[in-house]
Amino acid sequence: MTVPEPLYLDYAATTPVDPAVAAAMGSCLAGPDGIGNASSITHFFGRRAAERIERARGEVAALIGAAPGEIVFTSGATESDNLAVLGAARANAHRGRHIVSSRIEHKAVLDPVKRLEKEGFAVTLLPPDRSGRIDPNIVSAALRADTVLVSIMLVNNEIGVIQDIASIGDLCRARGVLFHSDAAQAAGRIPIDVHALPVDLMSITAHKLYGPKGIGALYVRSGARARLQPIVFGGGQENGLRPGTLPTHQIAGFGVACDIARRSLGAEGARLAGLRERLWQGLASLGGVHANGEGAPCVPGILNVSFEGVEGESLVAGLCELAVSTGSACNSASAEPSYVLRALGRDTQVAQSSLRLSFGRFSLPQHIDVAVEAIRREVTRLRALSPASEPAGAPSSPAQVVGEAGGPGREVWIRFRLSIGDGLVKAALFKAYGCPHTLAVAAWVAERLRGRGRADLAPGTPAEWAEALAVPVEKLGRLLVVEDALADCARHWPERE
Numbered sequence: 001m002t003v004p005e006p007l008y009l010d011y012a013a014t015t016p017v018d019p020a021v022a023a024a025m026g027s028c029l030a031g032p033d034g035i036g037n038a039s040s041i042t043h044f045f046g047r048r049a050a051e052r053i054e055r056a057r058g059e060v061a062a063l064i065g066a067a068p069g070e071i072v073f074t075s076g077a078t079e080s081d082n083l084a085v086l087g088a089a090r091a092n093a094h095r096g097r098h099i100v101s102s103r104i105e106h107k108a109v110l111d112p113v114k115r116l117e118k119e120g121f122a123v124t125l126l127p128p129d130r131s132g133r134i135d136p137n138i139v140s141a142a143l144r145a146d147t148v149l150v151s152i153m154l155v156n157n158e159i160g161v162i163q164d165i166a167s168i169g170d171l172c173r174a175r176g177v178l179f180h181s182d183a184a185q186a187a188g189r190i191p192i193d194v195h196a197l198p199v200d201l202m203s204i205t206a207h208k209l210y211g212p213k214g215i216g217a218l219y220v221r222s223g224a225r226a227r228l229q230p231i232v233f234g235g236g237q238e239n240g241l242r243p244g245t246l247p248t249h250q251i252a253g254f255g256v257a258c259d260i261a262r263r264s265l266g267a268e269g270a271r272l273a274g275l276r277e278r279l280w281q282g283l284a285s286l287g288g289v290h291a292n293g294e295g296a297p298c299v300p301g302i303l304n305v306s307f308e309g310v311e312g313e314s315l316v317a318g319l320c321e322l323a324v325s326t327g328s329a330c331n332s333a334s335a336e337p338s339y340v341l342r343a344l345g346r347d348t349q350v351a352q353s354s355l356r357l358s359f360g361r362f363s364l365p366q367h368i369d370v371a372v373e374a375i376r377r378e379v380t381r382l383r384a385l386s387p388a389s390e391p392a393g394a395p396s397s398p399a400q401v402v403g404e405a406g407g408p409g410r411e412v413w414i415r416f417r418l419s420i421g422d423g424l425v426k427a428a429l430f431k432a433y434g435c436p437h438t439l440a441v442a443a444w445v446a447e448r449l450r451g452r453g454r455a456d457l458a459p460g461t462p463a464e465w466a467e468a469l470a471v472p473v474e475k476l477g478r479l480l481v482v483e484d485a486l487a488d489c490a491r492h493w494p495e496r497e
């Protein structure tokens with residue numbers, strides 16, 4: 001049996017490769033351009049590879065308004081960010097050891113910044129305002145005499161908010177401080193002209209703009225090269241900044257992807273803004289829906305929304321026909337609420353109930369409608385299942401016992417409502433808020449309560465439920481809340497009916 005493919009709405013994690021890009025890469029790999037090493041310019045094949053790479057370098061440069069000589073190919077934005085942050089800080093350490101960045105940067109910036117802290121650099125991580133913007137005034141206030149680098153992203157990967165890098169860059173330039181911007185989410189989505197912007201270093205990656213994974217670039221403003229040192233060492237390629245044999249087919253694909261993006265930018269931006277509005281209108285009418293990053297300028301292809309009264313993991317688990325992400329793809333493997341949404345001042349529950357919907361070149365209005373339908377269905381279902389959907393726990397008759405545990409704002413909230421007669425459970429209803437495991441166990445337990453008495457109300461132990469329903473051990477704690485709700489029922493069980 002083949003499972004139907006879900007609808008892809010995770011373009012901010014990575015984009016599908018454009019067929020024209022795949023074709024260019026295939027012909028590059030299979031043809032004469034793919035044979036030689038671009039450094040072997042003594043022969044035909046090396047020169048063919050070098051020519052193919054230089055054409056692509058021009059295409060990549062053109063997308064962001066750079067000169068071809070200012071493009072350094074890397075393995076992606078993670079490496080570009082590392083090269084920019086580590087390379088600039090270390091090369092300028094003799095001038096000062098203070099770095100400014102923000103709390104909502106991608107880990108590819110935050111982790112090298114942390115690394116520098118271990119090397120003795122002082123770091124200031126600026127908070128965003130509630131809409132997700134970094135106020136240039138707080139950047140200005142953070143600059144010190146020993147500040148050597150500021151790194152602020154152009155577009156945030158979780159909420160799509162566009163930062164005012166023109167104003168931030170102006171402040172840096174006035175103080176002679178190097179300015180890096182991670183533009184992985186911006187390149188191909190919004191127009192960028194690095195020569196019109198006061199930016200020295202900018203990271204981009206192919207796989208966020210319909211190119212292949214594993215290739216990216218760092219823009220290094222001519223003149224900034226001397227203030228940057230490499231983080232890997234070898235054969236001297238890429239002006240000594242990123243040695244290693246250049247992957248011709250990857251770079252060729254990157255070039256074609258940038259060329260397509262540059263040509264389609266204007267019309268595509270307007271089309272995606274329309275899809276975003278359609279999505280937002282469709283979801284907002286549910287009520288209790290918040291757009292994260294609202295009030296700040298945003299890229300058209302990303303909408304991050306939080307749903308009151310809905311647990312995020314259960315929401316995503318119920319949306320099996322959609323490929324979407326909670327928080328960022330890099331963080332959603334853990335159940336930790338997104339650090340970006342927390343930095344915006346969202347409480348844990350709201351941060352945890354967020355969905356990042358991102359779409360792009362191959363998304364159509366009917367896809368948006370499918371997503372709206374599915375999300376409305378799941379949010380409505382989970383809200384109806386939540387204990388918050390009914391008036392608090394009072395029994396509606398003497399033959400009813402109500403017990404609950406957990407509560408609003410907690411990770412888990414369970415309520416059982418038992419009809420009893422002759423000292424036994426006649427019927428059991430439940431309400432539950434929590435992760436999919438918690439909901440499954442609550443339902444499983446509720447089904448097994450009929451015919452049980454007060455003294456042996458729990459059908460087994462949490463460890464047994466976990467085993468029966470394949471709940472991972474680290475989630476076992478949540479099942480204790482189910483047990484507590486049963487114990488609460490037993491406590492409320494009348495002495496005589």
Ligand SMILES: *Cc1c(COP(=O)(O)O)cnc(C)c1O
Nearest residue numbers: 076077078106108157184185205
């Ligand atoms: C995707 C992304 C990265 C990492 O890019 P890779 O090419 O996957 O290494 C870095 N920063 C931002 C903002 C991103 O969205």
